[in-house]
Amino acid sequence: MKKLTPLTLQLQGLELRPAQVWGTVRIVPVVRTTPITDLRLARRDYADDALGMVDVGNKTTYASYIPHGIVMRWSGPDQVAEVPAETRIGTRELRHQGHRLLERMVRREAKDQLRLLPLHLAMEGFLALHFGGPDVAHTFYSSDVLRNGLSPRVETNVHGHAMPGLAEALSVFERYDGQCGALVFVADALASTMVVGHPDDYAALHDALLRDFYPNLLYRYGWSHRRVPETPVTLSGTTLDAIEASLARQVAEWAAFTEGMAAGLFGRETHAERVRTVGRYRLMRFLTGTDVRSVPHEGEHLGEALVASGGEIAYLKTYRLDRGPVRRAKVLMTLAAHAWDIQAVADSEGHGHLWRVVTDIENAGLGWIISPELRARRRR
16 A cells, blocks of 8 residues: 555444344444435446456456445535446456456546445555565565565455355344444454445445455354354333433443444554545545554454545445454565565564564465575574
8 A cells, every 4th residue: 555644434423223133243233314415326236256357457457256346426515416327237347268357446437436346445455565575686585576576465255145144144134224334243353344325325235245255264253153142221210201311321332332342443543545536535445553463352454435524434345354464464564664674674673583584474374475495494
């Protein structure tokens, strides 16, 4: 990510409703007090859920699962945007070696309409982190890395349909009036966030949570934890007014509890890359902290958001990272900060032992970037 700016996601204009629990899945409805009308979203379905190829320019493509696209249309702040009507496959879709080929992750289709691939913007930014590899030909690194950079850079995920209980939860849970989003917890770990500007748009995108991708860690959580505790309701009072006040306090406590569970995402300053302007909103992609030694209990997240100048969120999609990707990101950032000099990293950590850094690199799953000769020397 380049040209990073501070970003703190806030639940401004949004309210959390009591969670609904199904087995190990806890879904928290997000309700918007005043719907956003100058930005509207629609889902664009493709012919299948097969592997897709995305052209990111500079003669570069990447392969990924592409569940669907999101088309957004906007207007002036005092006007009402039309709902995007074209939700079928566009004529710009091509086929390449048996795979779907899409032009760019974010593509302007008209002066007031944009198509993006959910979470691809954020994931591509993460995978591109120091993708070029060493810019100095250190002998520490393999010839392939010196020649091609970190290509290919790969992370694996789990399809939403494979997440235990998620399909059942989405099918049986009711949607609230004014619901514009949802926080999805698996074994009480925040797995995914989706927020849009208008309840009608959310209704059309609700089951798209099943098409998202999730980390392997939460897939394992889903099978190892049979149920998560449900929140009991305790009301007091002998009059309707007293009972109503008691219920309001209970709802506020639920919301505060949920915000605490999602503290790794909301109210926490991170840094984001501004991708482009969409009407009065900034399209951002972000990655929360990458210091693996201080990963909060709530985990680290990457995501993309449309944020107004006042902080209002018009669109938000997030993905929770496994510890493995967080560790790899930290290793790459540390190497890049020290000009990819492993000895300099060792010195900066206060121990000066090159082999300890090489071990950290291997433990992060990046051993393949080290030259075979250096790895062989370490094992002698």
